Amino acid sequence: MKGLTRWSPIRTIRRWDPIEEFRTMQHDMDRLFDRFFETEILREHAMGWMPSAESYTKDNHLVFKVELPGVNQKDLDVSIADRELIIKGERKSEKDAKEQDYIYREISYGCFERRFTLPEGVKTDDLKAKFSSGVLEITVPAPALAKARKIAIEATREEKKQIEAESKKAA
Numbered sequence: 001m002k003g004l005t006r007w008s009p010i011r012t013i014r015r016w017d018p019i020e021e022f023r024t025m026q027h028d029m030d031r032l033f034d035r036f037f038e039t040e041i042l043r044e045h046a047m048g049w050m051p052s053a054e055s056y057t058k059d060n061h062l063v064f065k066v067e068l069p070g071v072n073q074k075d076l077d078v079s080i081a082d083r084e085l086i087i088k089g090e091r092k093s094e095k096d097a098k099e100q101d102y103i104y105r106e107i108s109y110g111c112f113e114r115r116f117t118l119p120e121g122v123k124t125d126d127l128k129a130k131f132s133s134g135v136l137e138i139t140v141p142a143p144a145l146a147k148a149r150k151i152a153i154e155a156t157r158e159e160k161k162q163i164e165a166e167s168k169k170a171a
Contacts, residue, residue, distance in 0.1 A: 049091065049108030055116065061139045064116060069134040070107075076131065078138060080124045085116040085138065119143055 053066045066087055068076070076089040093109040118124070121143030129138045155163065 049110055049112055051112055051114065053114055053116075057142055060142050062118070062122070062142045064136075064138040066114060066136045066138075067134065068131075068136055071134070073131045076136065078127075078129050078136070080118075080127065083118045083120070083122065083124075085118055085127075085140075087114045087116075087136065087138075088112070 051066050051068050051071075053064065055062065055064045057063070064085065064087075068089065068091070071089050071091045075092070076087070079086045079088075088111070090111045091109050118140070119142075123141050123143075127138065127140045129136065131137075
């Protein structure tokens, strides 16, 4: 049977070591970056790739542009479900090159899917899609949006009296 020893706060106090703090911080940052890059690699392999996209308004139309270099038009599918614009496709890899023949490989291949929520009131029947030079451009008439207007704020009686008193003092 071991004897009980009294806890002493003085024995538990350690001398602060700034080098050890930096080592701990470096270790934590290494773990963070390892987790981040592992999940990025797993996500890329699971999802294929994600093409770049942009959306803006022009001449009362919503415009969506998606960069799709190396994608054939026959491998694209544009559809609407509820108020969601769905763009699906696939960039196929070249069958001539074998895995062991690559020296450097950075281009992603595979299936992709992008979804964009359209605003309320969009006329999806008038949607137009154009594919040129590896860029898919989709236009749809934008709904009429309510214009912003300024709303006056009423002051209470006490605030009105305070404002009048301050203006008298200033005069």
